[in-house]
Amino acid sequence: MKKLSARRRHPLAAVVVLLLALAATGGLYAAFAPAGKAQADDSAQSLTIKEGKKLYEVGCASCHGTGGQGSSDGPSLVGVGAAAVDFQVGTGRMPAATSQGAQVPRKKVVYNQTQIDQLAAYIASLGAGPNVPTKEQYGPDGADIAKGGELFRTNCAQCHNFTGKGGALTKGKYAPTLEGVDPKHIYEAMQTGPQNMPSFPDTTLSEKNKKDIIAYLHSVDSSETTNPGGLELGGLGPVSEGLFAWIFGLGALIAVAVWVAARTAKAKKS
Amino acid sequence: MSSQDIPEENLPAEQDHAHGAVGVADEENPFADPGLPPHEHRIQDIDERAAKRSERMVALLFTVSMLATIGFIVAYLVIPNDKSIFVFPIGHISAMNFALGLTLGAALFCIGAGAVHWARTLMSDVEVADDRHAIAASPEVRAKVHADFRQGAKESAIGRRGLIRTTMFGALALVPLSGVMLLGGLGPKPGTMLRHTLWAKGKRLINMNTNQPLRPEDVAVGSLTFAKPDGLEETDEDFQNEIAKAALMIVRLQPDNIKDKRELDWSHEGIVAFSKICTHVGCPISLYEQQTHHVLCPCHQSTFDLSDGARVIFGPAGHALPQLHIGVDSDGYLQALGDFEEPVGPAFWERG
């Protein structure tokens, strides 16, 4: 303690305190920030609508109404289809917290895939809607990656960024990042238009188009994507590049300049 | 090594005083300039072993640089251009770029580090004062220059012969105009180009994704579709210029949700077609929020309300997005019922 107090007058003391405070804030944030990873497996089992109904009554009815007709707390689910349920529940967005911010975030999935399928079957029975896509529909076989890129830039990049890193919408809403999202969920999102995302039904964005888009995303925004130039810097474009140039580019050069201009240690008579 | 290791006898009896030192301790004025402090020796100045170590360090840095250059040449010749490697924590990157960059960086950095280390430890570090001289000339020089100039001006008679002076300045002022005229070839006059697009009565709306004409039943409530005029293909010579004005954004609203009367009149069963080009500075605006019916521009965040004539509700855009009047032709396809009634894209002086 003595040592510490003796150094409190050191010109760098304030800097050290600031860095500690920043580190503490960041650490707390990291500890409390919601972190979720959707998980879905493709085990497709046929399950009865009845079991889905049971699950629905326990987990969903309080907001969406006992027959899925909707209430002031949640929209009607009649006609949204199995794909919407599979997306919303499969990415953890549903069930939502009672008080959410500008939009419902992706979070830890509550139900297992079997239960999700049961729920989906029940909702689909309330009114016709898009079905959960099959692996042939969203799988990479026969996809045209380059065409997918062009389609992505026309239909998706305006909200989700060139390579699906996400972006801001009005009043705190946002288009989420597409990295690590299951291809099936991407397909379903295009089909059903969750929350404020518009839908891209097969009539205007064909099944083949969707397959191409998913294949393109996989090639530019997955953990195997090669970034030939090095660090991707978030894939956010000039803002992160500018910060990098200032902090690591100019910062390194100033550190070097300090070394070049500094006095060499003097020999002292002891 | 610490300074204690230096043999006492190696320290010079008296430290050198820097050349050019001025002023000495002043009893009258404690703030007076005491002059340059005496020069202090570095370890290398008095201990040959330390100097030798510095020399070896500099030589080592230069040697590393040579090796790095050889590494660069080898990497250039050996690594396949499309080889990708995983480097923690950077990720999958080009092996070639990584190898060439690091070897080049090391080769250059080591030359610099060697030279600076040499300068810092082995070259003389005695601080020297150099005198400054006034930038301005002495009064004599000034007088001489002025006199010379007056003499020259007088001999040229430019002051006396006003006719020459006037016409010369006139000619010099006019001659750059030729250059300005030549710039006229840079482009056409604006004319009414900015007012028209390819849209015209009877042109079908072609889906950008499928390249097929759109039917009203294709467009669902809450969906977002982009369209171009029939006949415009990506391979066309003027595709870029035309799509820059004609790009169309199509959404379907419940007709009761449309607040603006003209918007409702120009729609077809709730299907509305707006210009995709932002009225602020021309970005393709299309961040459509299907629940709020707001559309946001990704460049400068102008926000438009598509349920209310696409009027501006936030941001720097100055006016609403132009709407295209649409209907259905005899084959049941969506078609334009005319061009946009106002210029699309950014506003300009002649827009009115």
Place this chain on the structure above:
Amino acid sequence: MSTAANETPRSRGKAPAGERIADWADGRLGIYSLAKSNMRKIFPDHWSFMLGEVCMYSFIIIILTGVYLTLFFHPSMNEVEYHGSYVPLQGQLMSEAFNSTLHISFDVRGGLLVRQIHHWAALIFLAGMFVHMMRVFFTGAFRKPREINWLFGFLLFVLGMFTGFTGYSLPDDLLSGTGVRFTEGAILSMPIVGTYISMFLFGGEFPGHDFVARFYSIHILLLPGIMLGLMVAHLILVFYHKHTQFAGPGKTEKNVVGMPLLPVYMAKAGGFFFLVFGVIAAIAAVAQINPIWAMGPYRPDQVSTGAQPDWYMGFAEGLVRYMPGWEINFWGHTLVLGVFIPLVLFGLVLAAIAVYPFIESWVTGDKSEHHILDRPRNAPTRTAFGVAWVTVYMIGLVGGGNDLWATHFHLSINAVTWFVRIGFFAGPVIAFIVTKRICLGLQRRDRDKVLHGRETGIIKRLPHGEFIEVHEPLSQEQLHTLTAHHQYEPAEIGPTVDENGVERKVGASEKLRAKLSHAYYGEDNQIPKPTVEEYKEITSGHGHH
């Protein structure tokens, strides 16, 4: 002239080769007279004096790599189909400019490295110029005789911005194309001439088929040519004026203290070039910049969120983003204030810092040369103005990235925009006041240090029980350094009635000058530095405090 007779004995095969070559050159170029005053020229040592070198070296690196890139780049907007090695774009239509940039990035060995060095060096060049300019500003190095060199440097910064912008636009990718589209919109907003300039720049309607070729000659020839000339002039003036230095023992307005060009600075500055190049090459090895392949070719109907220019245009982007959408229609014309005002502000903000030296010299009325640098605290009003200016600039940068602030800090983009709108007016005012208070506080601390010595942190108990902190008097070196700065007296308007009782007319500019002078140097705007009398009175045994 008997030069031949004089030269013969020297060149009789005895002199070493280097000397003979130097003699030969001197006979034709007069290099000895040049070397006489420059070879042992003195440069002071301080890390902040090397910021300008960072700029010069990165500029040289940009030129070297840029020349290499021109060997492969095709400045053409003809549409071609891509058949190179990057799979996700194969078969896509794109301009030749974009195609050749992909070729450089994927098919030319080392091409990507050179591209990345070029772009990183450009970002660092401009960042370096910004910091260098701020160093010169806050230390008052722009004062006489260096005002013209300040303007040269300022022009280099502005031209660097436009050179960077035109270069960023050349690959014709979706991101830069969006930036060019913005440029078109900004030009269109200019009253009367806007549409004409736009048509002339793009050879017709946007995007046309010409702008890449035109930007190319501007980017590689016109602007860098001017910049090279300005940089040489800038350097010549640095040599001619000799470098400034911080106050300290032995350093006066009449001398410059440091080490000679040959050998120390030759090695340090020459070595620093390699250090800068080495650091930038290493950055280009590990960090990707402007991955145009991920952005795709430009199409005017496509866009990506997060569309931003390179950082040096960021504050202009901010001005455009937080401006309200004002538009006035009258007599069949449109005044697009929502775009035109930011365009004008962009020029005004830059001009404000450029003309500042002339305003300050007018206020002080000081005609003497200044070679000793100010510590920022000793010029509180200047420092406060500079910080206020930087605040405006930084708020513009925040505004230019408002969407990324929103997504990364979970804020509403509308809230960020409103924050920036208010910050544009309130920020500089607050920054000015706070900075000035801090400067005055630091001046007071310096004054206390001079008069009462350094606080040692040692607490002593006096016989009667009082605790005091022991203060250690400063050395003469420190005393001199802390009191070396000059303090101005505020200018007075003077008697308005002359000796004959005739009233003198006081012009508005004279009144303004007196007012400003008081704001700079009036009673509450600088702390009088301690005088020798004060010092002696305190140290002559009237007890410590």
